[in-house]
Amino acid sequence: MVDFINEVEEELRKDEYNRLLKKFGPLIVAVIVAIIAATGYMEWQKSSADRMARAVSVAYVQAGEKANAGNTQGAIVDFIAISEKSPAGYAGLSLMRAAALELEAGNRDRAVSLFDQAASVFEKPRHKQLAQLKAGYILAGDGRYDDVRSRMAPLAAQDQPYEDLARELLGFAAMRSGDMGAAREQFSYLDSIPGVLDTVQARASQYLSLMKTDDAAKAPAPTDTTVTPPTEETSTSNEGDQ
Structure with a gap:
């Protein structure tokens, strides 16, 4: 009798499980698929960001080498190009380097403009203000x-x-x-x-x-030449008069 009751309860549990699975099964499958897809997308994004960062880093070093070799204008072009396709940090840093090269070349207004662009690209306040400060030094040197x-x-x-x-x-x-x-x-x-x-x-x-x-x-010189600074002698005389 006990075995019969247990078998019945087991069948009832199976029926309840099948009913719930039929009702919520598609939703559960969809959630699992969404989690797998989101995880895959995040991994793909991370991999893409890593590849981009490596590419930008290589391009940045190459632009710096070009500047060191004396090809200033070529380096400026490269740094600006890097800023147009890089994350905020590298973009701002590239614009700062381009501004410094323009300043070395004597293009002061252009340097100020690039420092301003760097300030607008940077996300962290410290970096923004550093670019603004550098522009300020140039303007001070120009008397503005x-x-x-x-x-x-x-x-x-x-x-x-x-x-x-x-x-x-x-x-x-x-x-x-x-x-x-x-x-x-x-x-x-x-x-x-x-x-x-x-x-x-x-x-x-x-x-x-x-x-x-x-x-x-x-300081203007005294116009009345008869006025002399007080001395010990005149101070004593005045005290006697009083």
Whole structure:
């Protein structure tokens, strides 16, 4: 009797299993197929990305070798071509290299443009701001101080990765533009705040010293020649009068 009951229960379980399999079997198969397809696609993507990275790396090295051999324009063309078909990191780095080569060739406006392109391509803020900072140095060297101030202001915000260098550029641009108040503000900050890069702090101190010397040289001479600086003798005489 017990065996009969067990057999019946087994048959009922089989019937329930077959019923569920008939109902949900296609969905389960579809899910399994989707998982296998997604896994295969991810592996294919990873393999393709690895192949692309290797190809880009080889092309980047070859462009650098071309630049070292003296073929500057050819290297610039290659670096720009690399930037057009590479991931963000390599694209930005290639544009930076092309910009540096343009700068060496004396094409300063073109270098600024390429640094700007690199900044727009990079994904990480530190990389973006490095490209912007390099463009700022070129503009400062060309005396385009308004451009420097507009570009460097966001980079000089507190806790930005290149805050010290951006503030230094802002101070320099202000000083050369004749805005001594703004220049002192930046250089005084860099000279007094802990944690500023040693080299930047030293230059800020030098700029402040130069500005003080320049102010002293420009100070107007007294127009009334009868006015003399107070001495110990005149001070005693005045006290007697009182």
